[in-house]
Amino acid sequence: MAQTPPAAKRGLSLRTLLTDGRVALMLPLGFSSGLPFLLVFSTLSAWLREAGISRTEIGMLSWVALAYSFKFLWAPIVDRYDVPVLASLLGRRRGWMALSQITTAAGLVGIALSDPQTSLPLTITSALLVAFSSATQDVVIDGWRIDAAATERQGMMAASLQLGYRLALICAGAGALYIAEFVNWRSAYLSMAALMIVGLAATIAAPRLDENSPRKRLPFTAAILEPLMELFRRKGLILLPILALVACFRLPDFVAGVMANPLYIDLGFSKADIANVSKLYGVWVGIAGAFAGGIAITRLGLWWALLIGAFIAASSNLMFSWLAMEGARLDLLILAISIDNFASGFAGSALVAYMSGLTAPGYAATQYALLSSLYALPGKVIGGASGAVVDAYGYPLLFSATAAIGIPLVLLCFVVRRDTMQKDEEPATATATAGSRA
Template sequence: MAGLRLFAVLFLGFASGLPLALSGQAMQAWLTVDGLDIATIGFLGLVGIPYSFKFLWAPLMDRFDPPFLGRRRGWLVITQLSLAVMLYWMAQLSPKDNLELFAVVALLVAFMSASQDIVVDAYRTDVLLAHERGLGGSFAVFGYRVGMIVSGGIALIWAQEQGWGQVYQVMAGIMVVAAGLSLVLLPKVSSELKPLASEPKQELLGFTAMLLGFAGGWFAAQFVLIGLGFDPATPNKWWKLVFLLTQVLVALPAGYWMARKVGFETLNRSLDSYFSQTGAVAFMLLIILYKLGDAFAGSLTTPFLIKGMGFLSGEVGIVIKIFGMWPTILGALLAGVLMLRWSLFKSLLVFGVLQLFSNLGFWVLAMQGRGAWGSFMLPAFDWVLVSSSTASEIDFLLMTVISVENITSGMGTAAFTVLLMSLCNQRFTATHYALLSAFASLGRIYVSPLSGVLSESIGWPNFFLFSMLMAVPGLVAVWWMRSAIHGVAGR
């Protein structure tokens, strides 16, 4: 039975990782090839905003189960089929010719992907026993990274041969298959730990009130800012970023106030449950900071390699996701083995230090440039799922940088996943994990527009040095909270 649980975690990790790149790295490559400027690509990273707000609708997935399909499993099937529809729609569009509609559909893909993540994370936390979490966390990261390899790397190779529209249609088909497997293969989750019963109409009313509060705060902030003389259409990218972030900072508390006022009970009980824990706020700060340096370095990796360094998209795909697959596997397995012996605190600290130094590789690449360590020619190949009709030049420095990044990032993410699972109350798993992972995604989402503007302002080498500096506060937070980390790991 343990083997089946670990297989389920591995499979769902893949299903969760696949759509992320399709509104992230793969989409960036599509936009770059279509000729959009770096700052615009950076701002389109904001389509990932649903990952930051997913805790707002996660309570509905804790409270309600689709009929006949079972707890957690029903929502998996619904979100995966919805992703298939959205990806197929996205495949029919051209970002260059219809950027606004393309961005809206990409936002819908991110919304359904974030919704799938809510259920995947909750299912993993519910189904794994406490002693299985270290190995289960590494399996989840392994599957997740393989999913990103397919959509963020192999997709680049397919796109060079078939075009991006065809690639997104294939990804839609994969999500249909995933929905079928979720329906027939996944072990059931007990419904005994479901939140206490509440009035369904009141839950939906509270959820609606929260959305209205969020929208009201958003437009109120916009009205005030325009009244103060701020122009949302300003060509100044820094002011545009400030305008957007101010709207978010006003909208969130407005939505939360309305949820409290009207009575969105599952959300309210869930938040009360989390914040009753000792060190709850400090843990949220740690969660934001731990992957921040990684988020800066990774936010514009694809445009940096293609536009900044002049690599071809097919070469980037081969190096990142074919040669990079083996370091990813090594990192995931190594993390799982080490976490069987190490404490959670030691794992977070050591893996975090390795993450920091992996960013140095991008700085070296930015300084020395393409070809600095030589290259070799990879002949044309056909490996069934992946093929290239022409020979590809493979850069040794690029391959080294990506390999080191894949190993260390995977190790850090495995330890981080175990930390998040340890902080969840199983009555509110979906909401708690969604809340914590939403805070974890703040760096990845909001760093993207800042990274686009910053890289244009200070240049790529200084940008990657800055990313290393931004990794330091997360390590300080881990050391400062070592006693609290030991405490939650022992539960």
């Protein structure tokens, strides 16, 4: 766990940090990182449902987002090898960054030119390309960020990245739905593809850091398996319930998230209503929840924040069961989004802080990548079957079942309580920000 830097290292003035060009570059890079995620997840689900695609198929199509969960598998390739031509022009990091951004834009154009009703295979193929390229971009941006600045500047770098990411969620969520409502879906996705130029411009403007850096030639076991084995050696058998908690902590959010937009469409809400409440207002409520989670960690301790987050994030899904039974009530939609997004943001802060505390010096980056991939994987795998559950049993049962996942989560929190309480007695860590991609 990273300790709070001493006063001397924290002496950098706010003005110095805010005028640091590297911090400023994280804003457009964060925007480029966040833009594609919703476009292959909930925004695409809304288009597919409106096009008449079955909920079962929509649920299975959400599996394209698994690329974000398996990105650690090809991260060593990105870290060790150069992109032909682009690497000689931009350097290794920026070469991979530019390639992933161009490929992501091409995939978004492919989705725009497809028609889910007549050319669903093209839609799926293009979505897979976007997910894979976007996940690769995340790996490279994180690598560049770590290389670009010393530890005492990483907090501001991460904050700038998160702000850009959240702004992108508004564009890809509310913005795309507005364009689809008043123009059409093709224009919405073409507009999003054009916005990838923001990240590409930042890549070109970013300083070249890696001209003289050695290429890493570590074997696969050393790059991937050794950090995991270090966790087992350090934690022992308690690591098993820890990993179970990490893997299932956001399961209710991911499973319910696949069917949220189809629910709104089926109830009769307009795309403008969904954009206003879920994709615009809801994002800011989520940010408030994330800050509340950070405050809770400081005031109550990590374990209490983790326990509260596990309970409220799961139980908030009961609001969607209520909404499904009541029908298209805008007031109830606002209430459901308010409670769910606040709870999700709170739980996200708690989980990020918890996973950060599990890492060890020398393995922090790889162990965090493995843990963040683990927490997203089960939800995305099981979320693919959510449409089939709705088709067979209806929306209320699905959301009630996801809320019930909170029961074993709370029990797991008590199992790992002693280990987590030890974290609260260690020196304070830098406040973690909540991220929902993966």
